[in-house]
Amino acid sequence: DTGVSQDPRHKITKRGQNVTFRCDPISEHNRLYWYRQTLGQGPEFLTYFQNEAQLEKSRLLSDRFSAERPKGSFSTLEIQRTEQGDSAMYLCASSSRTSGRAFNEQFFGPGTRLTVL
Amino acid sequence: DAKTTQPPSMDCAEGRAANLPCNHSTISGNEYVYWYRQIHSQGPQYIIHGLKNNETNEMASLIITEDRKSSTLILPHATLRDTAVYYCTYNSGYALNFGKGTSLLVTP
Numbered sequence: 077d078t079g080v081s082q083d084p085r086h087k088i089t090k091r092g093q094n095v096t097f098r099c100d101p102i103s104e105h106n107r108l109y110w111y112r113q114t115l116g117q118g119p120e121f122l123t124y125f126q127n128e129a130q131l132e133k134s135r136l137l138s139d140r141f142s143a144e145r146p147k148g149s150f151s152t153l154e155i156q157r158t159e160q161g162d163s164a165m166y167l168c169a170s171s172s173r174t175s176g177r178a179f180n181e182q183f184f185g186p187g188t189r190l191t192v193l
Numbered sequence: 194d195a196k197t198t199q200p201p202s203m204d205c206a207e208g209r210a211a212n213l214p215c216n217h218s219t220i221s222g223n224e225y226v227y228w229y230r231q232i233h234s235q236g237p238q239y240i241i242h243g244l245k246n247n248e249t250n251e252m253a254s255l256i257i258t259e260d261r262k263s264s265t266l267i268l269p270h271a272t273l274r275d276t277a278v279y280y281c282t283y284n285s286g287y288a289l290n291f292g293k294g295t296s297l298l299v300t301p
Contacts, residue, residue, distance in 0.1 A: 078236070107287070118280055118291030119237065132286055167236050169289075180284050181227065184236035 078102070080185035082168050088191045089158055096154045097188045101170030108151050109182060110143055111167040112136065119167055119184075125151060158192045165189050197281050199295045205275075206300055211268040213295050215281035218262040224284050226257060228266045230277040231294070237280065240266065271299045 079102040089095050101108050106127050111119035122141070124132040127148040137143075140158075145151040155162055166189075169182040198216040205211040217226060225244050229237040241248055241255045243264070248255045254267040268275055280294040 078238070080236075109288070116293065118282075118294055119289075121285075121288035121290065124287045132288065134288070169236075180225075180287060180289070181239060181242060182289055183239065184229075186236050187234075189234075 078183040078185065080168060080170055080183050082166075082185040082188050084188055085186060086189050086191075088193065090193050091158060091160060093158055094154065094156045095158055095190065096152055097166055097168075097190075099151045099153070099168030099185060101150070101168070102172075102183060103149075105170035105172050105183075106148065107171045107180075108145055109169040109171075110151070110153050111169065111184075113165040113167060113187070114163075122153075155190075158190075160192045163190055163192045196290070197283070197292045199279070199281060199292055201293065202296045202298070204298050204300060205268075205271045207273060208270055211271040211275065211297060211299070213266040213268075213279050213281075213297065214263065215265070216263045217281065217283060220261055220283050222261070226255070226261075226264050227282050227289065228253070228255065228264075229280045229282065229291075230275075231280065232277045237291075240279075271297075273299050273301065275299050 081100045083098045108125040110122040113119045125145040140156045143153045165187040167187045169184045171182045227242045228240040231237045243255045257264045276299045278294040282289045
């Protein structure tokens with residue numbers, strides 16, 4: 077257990093529905109990341125927050141995806157109008173304020189597995 | 194984008210050393226190399242990191258070549274619980290860019 081928690085652990089939804097995932101990072105960590113992982117692939121970066129500010133977004137983050145971190149603590153990732161291609165594991169990670177562009181040890185949560193029917 | 198290359202799979206006998214190679218020829222001079230592993234259906238677990246010097250911790254050793262274009266993760270005495278997918282990675286901005294990793298199977 078890294079101290080990063082995610083909820084729910086599993087989500088099954090029908091195509092076209094909206095889903096929201098939550099991530100609670102390690103409490104003293106000010107940086108938070110979302111990744112997506114499909115079967116047989118490594119995690120792919122989606123977006124990054126420093127405190128409440130969203131500072132980087134991947135090209136993978138389409139208009140149907142939105143992420144927030146309103147008080148600089150927990151974060152939510154919402155997918156609107158889900159598609160079957162959204163089926164994946166959604167991973168959250170956090171790192172401390174001592175991290176930077178060069179050294180950036182990230183601690184990952186257990187992930188939320190999304191299945192879109 | 195940062196790019197790493199690893200063999201897709203490797204086998205290792207229990208109790209023997211597992212040596213997992215990684216090529217990261219595009220790494221910049223001040224970027225750390227990180228190794229993570231992922232056991233089925235769990236999030237990636239941090240193993241070790243390094244910049245220029247070889248590193249060792251309770252889990253593994255990391256050997257980085259002098260030109261920093263490749264590294265090797267060493268599990269000195271592999272156990273069945275070390276069966277996992279192993280990723281080497283480094284930063285691109287604040288993102289960690291993972292390849293497909295190496296699936297290590299430790300056999301009895």
